[in-house]
Structure formats: structure tokens, C-alpha cells
Amino acid sequence: MGLKPKDEQEKGNVVPLFQSGDYFFHRGIEAYRKNHLQRAIKLLERAVKITNTEPVFHVQLAAVLSEIGEYERSNEILQNVLTEKDDVAECYFFMANNYAYLGLFEKAEKMTLRYLELCPDDRFTNDANDLLELLRFEREEDDDWDDLEEDEDELIAQFERASYLVKQGEMQAAIAVLETIIDEHPTYWTAHNQLAEVLFRIGDASAFDICETVLEKDPGNLSTRCNLALFYIKNGDAKSAEPYIKSLCQVYPMDGDHYMKVAETLCSVGEYKAAYDRLKELTRWELEQKAELVYCFAVATYHCGDRKKVSPLCKRAEELGSKQAAATLALLEKGPVTDDQIRFDIWVD
Incomplete structure (x- = not known):
């Protein structure tokens, strides 16, 4: 300085x-x-x-x-x-x-x-x-900042509507909203990435085409790389997922949302040490902004060998509303568990 x-x-x-x-x-x-x-x-x-x-x-x-x-x-x-x-x-x-x-x-x-x-x-x-x-x-x-802000507010409202529909399981309705956003804002890559996720979740292989198109125009798009890592792993294609996972392991995004998205993705694809290294840097306040992030930290902690902290973290995640944490706590209370049973899914709310 x-x-x-x-x-x-x-x-x-x-x-x-x-x-x-x-x-x-x-x-x-x-x-x-x-x-x-x-x-x-x-x-x-x-x-x-x-x-x-x-x-x-x-x-x-x-x-x-x-x-x-x-x-x-x-x-x-x-x-x-x-x-x-x-x-x-x-x-x-x-x-x-x-x-x-x-x-x-x-x-x-x-x-x-x-x-x-x-x-x-x-x-x-x-x-x-x-x-x-x-x-x-x-x-x-731009002499008219007010009009610009109104356009941005409308775009954000549309995207939040699409995200709400996804959480409610109304995938076709979400697709319609996202396609409208993309028609009106072709370079709003966040909508492209959300659309790709929704299409993949309903079994539409065009999700991969959307991701490839985004990377052609915006090669460093982290959300797209997160999507492709998840898509290939969930399809059982670890070899195709490898370059995307490797690139995610090498980045520590400055943006808070991207930082957490990368950590959650790494945990979802089984890169627990990389996920743990990122999540341990967050404050308790930052972690607890999202219930599933606390559970993600619990899973990463478990697979990194610190088993004593897993139940307290899961209990806190459950208190905050995590369904995955509640299910895992039930397993832990029944008795010994296998490593395969302690998993994190980024798409479960």
C-alpha cells in the first residue's frame, strides 16, 4: 500500500x-x-x-x-x-x-x-x-441512469421468479421465463447457466450445448464450468468431468457467490479437500447465510477426517432448514455409516 x-x-x-x-x-x-x-x-x-x-x-x-x-x-x-x-x-x-x-x-x-x-x-x-x-x-x-436501473430491477425480478419456480419443481414454467430473459438479454450468462441446469435435470441433453456455447463466448465463466463438472459426474462420465474439476480446484474466486458455488460444486463431485480448504476460510456468519452451505461444510469435514465436528455442523444446518442435514443426522443416530452415505447434493434445498 x-x-x-x-x-x-x-x-x-x-x-x-x-x-x-x-x-x-x-x-x-x-x-x-x-x-x-x-x-x-x-x-x-x-x-x-x-x-x-x-x-x-x-x-x-x-x-x-x-x-x-x-x-x-x-x-x-x-x-x-x-x-x-x-x-x-x-x-x-x-x-x-x-x-x-x-x-x-x-x-x-x-x-x-x-x-x-x-x-x-x-x-x-x-x-x-x-x-x-x-x-x-x-x-x-448514458444520461438516463433511472431507466437503466429499472431495466436491471426487472431483469433481477424475472430471474428470481425463475429460481423460485425451479425450487418449486415447476421446471417447464422456469424454462419459459429463462428463455424470455435470454431473448431480451442474450449475454446474461447467468440465465443461460440456470437454463442449462434445468434442462439437464429433466433429462434434456441440450444442456451441454448451452454450456459449450457460453464457454465459446465467455471462456472463463465459472458457473458454466461448475455445471459441466456436475453434469458429467452425474452422468457417470468422470473422464469428461476431470478438466472442469481440475480448473475449479485451481481458483479462489473473489466474488462471494462464486466462491461458495465453486466450494459446493467441488463437494458435490467428491473433491472434499478442495471444498474444505475453501469453506474453512469463511466466517460462521458467512456460512450460516445458507443452510446447505453449513451442511456442505459438514460433509467436507467428514471426508477430511474430522468426524467429531460433523454432528454439530449437521445439527446447525438442520436448525437452519437443511433437509439433507436432517437426513444425514438420522443416519448418524442409527449407528455406523459408510462414506458413500455422507454426500452433498448442490441441487437439493
Whole structure:
């Protein structure tokens, strides 16, 4: 971030290693470089708690929060840094980027101009000028933001309707809604992926064609790769699934929904260690946003050998509404189970 943390060991006052904010800061940086973002956040939060007066700790925490989409919290931290120490000009540039991601282009432009005023020749100056040009282009391109927001709201409502129909088992009705969305928004890949899933679940092989078409136009689409890994495994074709599973094992998505989707998919196809490595990085609050995610963690934990934690996790998942967890708890209460009985299915609610 361009700032050097203060030395934690002042003359004549040695700070024990595990009480040092600097120690947790550097561990957080290491986790960040490995793209273990949730772990990086925990470590940086610890560094901030121990050494609250070090601006660089706060700024780095804000940067990682921005990468996982927590732009508001990131900006709150950056604003607090500026309140305490107004010479950390980089905060304005980072806040500008956050505002841009939030779609608050006027605020983003204001922060960018403030940074350029303070730092006309600094390491982020070129990036700030590029951002300013982009922000002005965005504002000129579309003068009617309200109409755009209405279109987006309608699209989201249509997709939520389709997802609800899938959960209710009304597949044909869901297909009709999804096809309408695709006709109106041809590059809305989320609808393509949902349609492929529905078609596969009713035995329509055209699901594979949809996935291949999406990958031709959007080669890095994670949801499509998740679908193909699941489709082939459920068809008993492990060889065809292998390249998609391998690619999923290599990614740690920054987007929270994608991160969880990849973890659930890996667990569904039997890659329990890879699923566990991702889910263990989540906080309890993040896990419990979805009952089936808690159950997914229970299954991954079981297959990674930590059997003592399985029943408590299943009980919590059942409390949150997981049908799979309830069924697994019943098996565990009857007596010994086989590994094949402890499974996770991403499509069961």
C-alpha cells in the first residue's frame, strides 16, 4: 500500500511475537498474496485490533475488503483513516475505486480529483487519470441512469421468479421465463447457466450445448464450468468431468457467490479437500447465510477426517432448514455409516 508500519519494538520495550500487530499484518499480507482473502481479512482485523494507530494496517484491510465486494465497509475504514490522519492521500484514490464499483460515479470523480490535487505526481497518478477518464466516459454514455436501473430491477425480478419456480419443481414454467430473459438479454450468462441446469435435470441433453456455447463466448465463466463438472459426474462420465474439476480446484474466486458455488460444486463431485480448504476460510456468519452451505461444510469435514465436528455442523444446518442435514443426522443416530452415505447434493434445498 506504499506505507511502512511502525516498528513494534521500541527501544527498551520488546513486544512478544503473538501480541504484535506487525506479526499479524505480515501474515495477512502473505494470505492475501496466496489469494486466501477471507483469512487475510481475519489476520488484518487482528493486526488492527492490536495496533489501532497504524494507518497502513487499516488501509490494507480496506483494500482486501474491496476485493471481496465489501465496498461500503472498505470506504468506512478509509474515511476513518483520513479523519485520524489526513495526509494519507492514497485513501482518496482507493475510495474513488470503491465508489466506482458501487456505481456512485459523481462521488468517485470527486475522490479522484481530490487525490490528483494532493498527488499530481505519485505512483497512482496515472491510474487515477485513467479512472477519471473512464468515469467521465460512463457519465456521457448514458444520461438516463433511472431507466437503466429499472431495466436491471426487472431483469433481477424475472430471474428470481425463475429460481423460485425451479425450487418449486415447476421446471417447464422456469424454462419459459429463462428463455424470455435470454431473448431480451442474450449475454446474461447467468440465465443461460440456470437454463442449462434445468434442462439437464429433466433429462434434456441440450444442456451441454448451452454450456459449450457460453464457454465459446465467455471462456472463463465459472458457473458454466461448475455445471459441466456436475453434469458429467452425474452422468457417470468422470473422464469428461476431470478438466472442469481440475480448473475449479485451481481458483479462489473473489466474488462471494462464486466462491461458495465453486466450494459446493467441488463437494458435490467428491473433491472434499478442495471444498474444505475453501469453506474453512469463511466466517460462521458467512456460512450460516445458507443452510446447505453449513451442511456442505459438514460433509467436507467428514471426508477430511474430522468426524467429531460433523454432528454439530449437521445439527446447525438442520436448525437452519437443511433437509439433507436432517437426513444425514438420522443416519448418524442409527449407528455406523459408510462414506458413500455422507454426500452433498448442490441441487437439493
